[in-house]
Amino acid sequence: MIEGIIVKGVGGFYYVKTDEDIIECRARGIFREENLTPLIGDRVLIRISSEDNTGYIEKILPRKTQMIRPPVANVTQVIIVMSIKKPNINPWLLDKFIVMAEREKLNILICINKLDLDSDKGQELIDMYKDIGYKVIGTSAKTELGIDELRESLNNNISVFAGPSGVGKSSLLNSINKDFELKTGDVSSKTRRGKHTTRHVELLEFDKTAYVLDTPGFGSLYLNFIEDEIELRDYFIEIKRYGVGCRFISCLHENEPDCSVKKQVELGNIHESRYNSYLDFLQEIRKNRRY
Numbered sequence: 001m002i003e004g005i006i007v008k009g010v011g012g013f014y015y016v017k018t019d020e021d022i023i024e025c026r027a028r029g030i031f032r033e034e035n036l037t038p039l040i041g042d043r044v045l046i047r048i049s050s051e052d053n054t055g056y057i058e059k060i061l062p063r064k065t066q067m068i069r070p071p072v073a074n075v076t077q078v079i080i081v082m083s084i085k086k087p088n089i090n091p092w093l094l095d096k097f098i099v100m101a102e103r104e105k106l107n108i109l110i111c112i113n114k115l116d117l118d119s120d121k122g123q124e125l126i127d128m129y130k131d132i133g134y135k136v137i138g139t140s141a142k143t144e145l146g147i148d149e150l151r152e153s154l155n156n157n158i159s160v161f162a163g164p165s166g167v168g169k170s171s172l173l174n175s176i177n178k179d180f181e182l183k184t185g186d187v188s189s190k191t192r193r194g195k196h197t198t199r200h201v202e203l204l205e206f207d208k209t210a211y212v213l214d215t216p217g218f219g220s221l222y223l224n225f226i227e228d229e230i231e232l233r234d235y236f237i238e239i240k241r242y243g244v245g246c247r248f249i250s251c252l253h254e255n256e257p258d259c260s261v262k263k264q265v266e267l268g269n270i271h272e273s274r275y276n277s278y279l280d281f282l283q284e285i286r287k288n289r290r291y
């Protein structure tokens with residue numbers, strides 16, 4: 001049997017990239033019995049028929065991670081893209097994407113794009129999130145600033161881009177590799193096009209150790225997957241860090257006495273906008289639970 005990775009799935013067929021080739025495969029019926037669906041990103045063992053060079057997926061190797069939207073296995077890294085302008089940077093939204101990615105326990109790379117439009121403001125934000133402890137790259141798909149660094153970050157990862165519409169996710173992918181040729185443009189023209197073409201999620205191979213999903217992750221940003229509000233503390237890494245010093249183990253860092261997090265906000269060691277995002281998401285989780 002040969003090992004490969006599923007890079008695409010269309011209508012019951014799976015396209016498995018091996019060292020030499022891309023093989024069109026079907027899944028063994030046994031997976032259905034086991035209620036197991038092969039996913040894009042799955043490492044699989046296949047048997048190839050010598051007659052027509054199509055194959056059967058015989059075994060799915062253990063998954064490292066499993067993303068729900070879009071359904072992809074073994075994603076290791078999320079590249080969260082925000083633009084400094086057009087659309088304007090929205091730290092609250094950035095924090096939300098970070099929470100989604102932290103929850104999935106994925107490596108996070110923050111990419112502040114369109115730096116050509118306002119590099120001062122961009123740098124401010126880059127410094128802020130670096131200070132928190134994140135890996136941040138400032139980029140411009142227009143001037144190719146930061147593209148080499150972004151390309152390098154793909155090595156040894158299955159990456160997925162995430163971020164709001166229009167920030168330049170497709171443009172960045174195209175700058176990384178001209179062969180990708182993803183459609184870019186303003187939102188309205190893309191929506192029109194989208195109505196007539198069925199989109200399939202596909203893993204783009206950048207090189208043997210670097211795959212990128214052609215479809216953005218985390219389309220829905222509802223926090224309803226968080227069942228217990230106490231979870232949220234762990235998805236803000238600096239709040240988690242400073243929270244160790246709170247008087248109460250169960251401190252939610254709102255109005256509890258001797259809260260180390262509140263103190264660090266006052267001292268300026270936790271950014272106010274991050275703390276505000278935290279409080280806001282906490283309310284959202286509570287509201288969800290009431291329904």
Ligand SMILES: Nc1nc2c(ncn2[C@@H]2O[C@H](COP(=O)(O)OP(=O)(O)OP(=O)(O)O)[C@@H](O)[C@H]2O)c(=O)[nH]1
Pocket residue numbers: 113114115116117139140141142143163164165166167168169170171172183184185186187190216
């Ligand atoms: N000035 C400037 N414009 C950019 C940059 N990157 C992308 N753009 C423009 O921003 C617009 C949106 O870019 P896309 O790459 O389509 O954005 P996207 O994030 O893929 O958008 P969706 O597919 O809707 O999620 C296009 O008109 C791009 O030309 C950049 O670095 N600087």
Ligand SMILES: [Zn+2]
Pocket residue numbers: 243246247251252253254256258259260261262
């Ligand atoms: Zn506290």
